Amino acid sequence: MDDVELPLVHTWSEARAAGARRRQVATDGRRLTRGLYLSAAAEQSLPARCRAWTRLLPPDAAFGLGTAAALLGGHTDPPPEVEVVLRPRPVLPQRRGLAVHVRDLRAEDVTEVAGLRVTSGAQTFLDLAPRLPPAELVAVGDALLRAGRLDAAALDRRLGRAGRTRGVVRARECAPLLSPGAMSRPESLLRYWLVTSDLPEPQVQVPVLDRWGRVVAHADLGYAEHRLVIEYEGRQHAEAEQFGRDVDRYSLMAAGGWLVLRFAGRHLGGPAVVVERTRRALLSRGWRPPS
Structure with missing residues (x-):
């Protein structure tokens, strides 16, 4: 007996009523719960x-x-x-x-x-x-x-x-x-840790200007007054094309007198390293905590 064509979503009783054998029902679809199947031919996305x-x-x-x-x-x-x-x-x-x-x-x-x-x-x-x-x-x-x-x-x-x-x-x-400017979960975490510390609140998507006032880059976070920017380096930054763009961005920032702090996945375990390094960088750029 040939297999019968089943809809992308079907129940056990519907499949059996259509003439599907038990083996076909069990093997052709993904069982979501008792009696409910999503066909293996269907998109297996969350909306599906x-x-x-x-x-x-x-x-x-x-x-x-x-x-x-x-x-x-x-x-x-x-x-x-x-x-x-x-x-x-x-x-x-x-x-x-x-x-x-x-x-x-x-x-x-x-x-x-x-x-x-x-x-x-x-x-x-x-x-x-x-x-x-x-x-x-x-x-x-x-x-x-x-x-x-x-x-x-x-x-x-x-x-x-x-x-x-x-x-x-x-x-x-x-x-x-909350801010829509943080472009990823890691950036949101860095920003939250800084905002809830005793440091100044960082700006998001900080424009970096050259000596002619042209925007040459945007940084994830930063303090324009102190020419300090904070960047999160995800795995995509290791790709050759992205790496080349990053080199250009960081060179332009450095040429304009900006100090760049870079963090990665290893720093997402807690706020201590991020906050302390940012504090030291701010102090080096002339910031002083309020007395």
Whole structure:
């Protein structure tokens, strides 16, 4: 007996009713949970998996928390379980591979991504606040701002009606620190550590000018007054073409009298090295701590 053609998303009962043999059902698709399959021929992306899950979810369900952060462009890895948010109800769905959270969502707390109902950037930020350390929460918030999925007014409104929601204190403390200018998680971490230290607050995407006042480069972070810039070197900077561009940038900065501090992945374990080296560099450039 030949295999039958199955849709990209199907349940066990649908496949069997279509004439598929047990072996075909078990081997042709990826089992998401009991009785729900995503065809091996389908895109195995997070949106595709979430679309498959909607077959088993109530219509008002919204993907939330870590799943929402990934869908919204928060530059986070999706959690092992798909996370959804539902309004309170007597019986909640219970499935292996699914984590259900109860929230009293309003219409403005839900948005759409790739045809999926997803908690808004503001709601997602608030929901992640009890789970993430402040530096990581700021990094997610920065990414949501860059992606256009969060804005200060919406976040202010959501936090304003959060009451005593778990994590709201941390969310309110971190909200003023967000900036769309930090272009990656490492840059957000460096900026958070400096902003929350006793050093001056750094600028983001600092323009570096030559002697004729022309912009010749932009630095991740820095202090224009002291001609000090701070750069994070990710793995992409080791690529030959990027390395060549970096050489040009750093040469132009040095020619203009700028001091460049460079940090890498090994420095992301904590703030001590970043803050201390920045302090020493600032002192060398004439900065003095307030008395």
